[in-house]
Amino acid sequence: MAANQSGDERRMTANPLIQRLNHAGFLSQVEQDALHALVLKSRCIQAREDIAQSRSTQTIPLILSGIACRYKFRPDGQRRIVHFLLPGDLYDLHASAHFASHWHLGALTRCQVVDVQRQALLDLAARHPGIAQGLWWATLVELEIEREWLVNDSRPADRRLGHLFCELLVRLQTIGLARDNSCDLRLTQVDLADAIAVSFVHINRIMQSLRNNNLIQCQRGYVKIIDYDRLCEFSEFDPAFLHLSKNA
């Protein structure tokens, strides 16, 4: 996302935020172009580094590529991941600038991130109703995902992991980053463990069990879902909560 691209070139470049809001049916062409103007110079964050320790009140991180996560450390040092941010996701978009936050935003894989000017985005939303609706829709979807994770926490660990894989697959598909029901996540088992709140030793055994049941295929951090339908059934996964279109 170079700053000196022309409008047409920008339009060619897949901007995952626009892609997502478009997919849900929010943006007019004018609004798409307006959003493009906000995505200027990006920075690259290495895996395992933090993207935002304490939230800046001036800018909003936008993930362009890679997988990031919202997490927190418990007093005993244990990390809990409460959300995965995929390309096109904004971090703490609507939180008041004064909301104190104890959350961290960490890069799990290498990430390209743009720091969007908060005020500029708010101004844009004030002028373009489609943008305003789309942004609120995005945070309401995040709320739905958190609720679904809470339900997920009451499932046994193997179904929990399957549910997470299904969610990530579907979300990646809507932004064009996964085809034919398979995706390369490149997440470590430690990361997965902290997301579904089990030990990394147990994650390892669970993945073997899913693999032995021909539900997934995995090696060296790559994970592929080879039987999405059976994994949905097994994991009690229903993509409805992701509200892939603004009316569903």
Add this chain to the structure above:
Amino acid sequence: MAANQSGDERRMTANPLIQRLNHAGFLSQVEQDALHALVLKSRCIQAREDIAQSRSTQTIPLILSGIACRYKFRPDGQRRIVHFLLPGDLYDLHASAHFASHWHLGALTRCQVVDVQRQALLDLAARHPGIAQGLWWATLVELEIEREWLVNDSRPADRRLGHLFCELLVRLQTIGLARDNSCDLRLTQVDLADAIAVSFVHINRIMQSLRNNNLIQCQRGYVKIIDYDRLCEFSEFDPAFLHLSKNA
């Protein structure tokens, strides 16, 4: 909340929604009065009954008294509660009317509920910025609570329960329903079990342990927190995530 009260009488009556938004510092006097006009005839829901099975697109349930919960049944029949609604809480305020929902809203104790006209509330928010901000603030707080519950799920069950008690206590305090660090919840152990995702047998043993450590006092559904500070310490509870004022 009778429909025939005068404005002054309404102002005297504690409307928990207004009380809460006021506590956070959002409403002008005019806006308070405007909100009062929306709270007309209420209905009474008995404990264990559902307040809203499938969401009406026309009205938004507002809890006036009692404790309700958002929950879902897993395929095996297990119930998971993902949120407690206290007096002053609106249910699915900002969800698009077309958002399909698989959530249930159930009354855990006897509840007084008002069905607020959705369009009237939206109109009000459009004319009064304080109301609009306050309502969005409320759903952002709910998002924060869900995230905190996710972290809570990674704690051992006794700390998890303590954390829940602390949250309920603080939330009740802000609407004037709890004093001197104690409150009568009247929740059954089964309800608590479904909220922190443990069996009701185990809840029973956990409560005994908290009681033996002089952290709480409980009998017949009543729960009193007798040492809030120590319970906070034990449960890793920090009320900051509740954002009790709009700037904190």
Add this chain to the structure above:
DNA sequence: CGATCAATTGATGGGCGTCAAGGACCGTGG
């Protein structure tokens, strides 16, 4: 006073955490 619901207690077992050690795959440097 029986019926119903909530709280309680005991016994048993499994899911999963913890500790510990080994192996596979990097990248780097001698």
Add this chain to the structure above:
DNA sequence: CCACGGTCCTTGACGCCCATCAATTGATCG
């Protein structure tokens, strides 16, 4: 080229937290 250190994956042993099953008690109520 191989030695190496680092990171991640893997496996086994052991034990605890907590689920499940089963049964009893106590409280409330028609």
